[in-house]
Amino acid sequence: MFDVKELQTSNLELQIINMSFQNNLEFARDLDAKDVLKSFRQHFFIPQHEGKDCVYFTGNSLGLQAKTTSEYVQQELDDWARLGVEGHFQAKNPWMPYHEIFPKQLSKIVGCRENEVVVMNSLTVNLHLLMVTFYRPTKQRYKIICEAKAFPSDQYAFETQAKYHGFDPADAVIEVAPREGEYILRTEDIISTIQQHNDSVAVVLFGGINYYTGQLFDMKAITAAAHAVGAYAGFDLAHAAGNVELHLHDWQVDFACWCSYKYLNSSPGGIAGAYIHEKHAADTTLPRFAGWWGYKKDTRFKMEKGFEAIPTAEGWQLSNAPVLLMAAHKASLDIFEAAGMDRLHTKRKRLAAYLHFILHDINDRQPEKVIEIITPADEKERGCQVSMLMLQRGKEIFDALTKQGVVADWREPNVIRVAPVPLYNSFEDIYRFGEIIRSILK
């Protein structure tokens, strides 16, 4: 289905050609023609607007459906119809160990060992479950250090976890905010906050990428700073998994969780993932909320009293796993595997660079700056997403974009978030996006 040999040759070509960008349709189409991943767009359903493909820039919110998804899900529906309960063992992909197929692919996406990753539940559920293990506050050590403007669900998790343990969130939850007049966090400020709170810090818990600004945090440095004061480091990778390079194991990250419906295209509300460093995952004495699917496999069905954990990330599973959601997840991860993470990262950086170029070009042609890009300019500090603070006519521009078939995201008071993703977005998408903004400003 996917011609990987052809991709490898032309990827090399793409790396050799180091071009400077131009803001015109021919140039954008030429970049698409040279794109080694261009055929992957055909494997997705692109939402339509007046008979044409939308410019779909919200893969950071809900990734698109792969055309293979229905076959994967249908397989399980057919096996259920054909086999009933026997499908747990007799299905083409037996349901009982179905979740065991994921660590191989996911470990490459998040950069860890296979025993460190498990698919289960949904994101906020996993965040709570991991906090049950890694946030065990004492009178002395009880603080959670996080980013200001964390995603609301994460804020509610931190607040209620602190309260659950009898602490006042106003005292226990420490938010690191950007400096006056700045939009993104400085790593030095994150580290100095951790140092300042020192042995009162229980856990440092950041997004891998902030959902609002698109800032990619230095997870390695944050983890080292947390460990230096004796705290755990965890990350919510909702906006990072399937987007940027991750090396959770090598960075010594203690735990992480993510959803699969954003960059990982695995269906709305799809099954989520969790990572636990093997030094913790192998420790079956760590406290947790347990269920039978985390129980040692060889003796699980003796159904005896006394929980004994699987000595891997699977030891945090609670319930038998949702096969239909896993089928949708599998359909998407097979595409990631065929595309290859290196090729995806190369194209992602090029798409983001082209979008930054187009937005700067728009500003340069105006008497006064229209768009302030609040996402970091340095490609090492960002992923696909570009967050545009609109200095003039923001809502008017956003509404015109929507009317002309661009699917983007508006955040009050005046930020437009867009995320061109390497699997199905094109350089022409970016050109068209810029062209619509230019025509409004004319």
Ligand SMILES: *Cc1c(COP(=O)(O)O)cnc(C)c1O
């Ligand atoms: C999208 C997102 C969520 C959503 O949580 P669900 O439990 O999947 O509804 C939570 N946290 C962050 C950082 C997100 O970006």
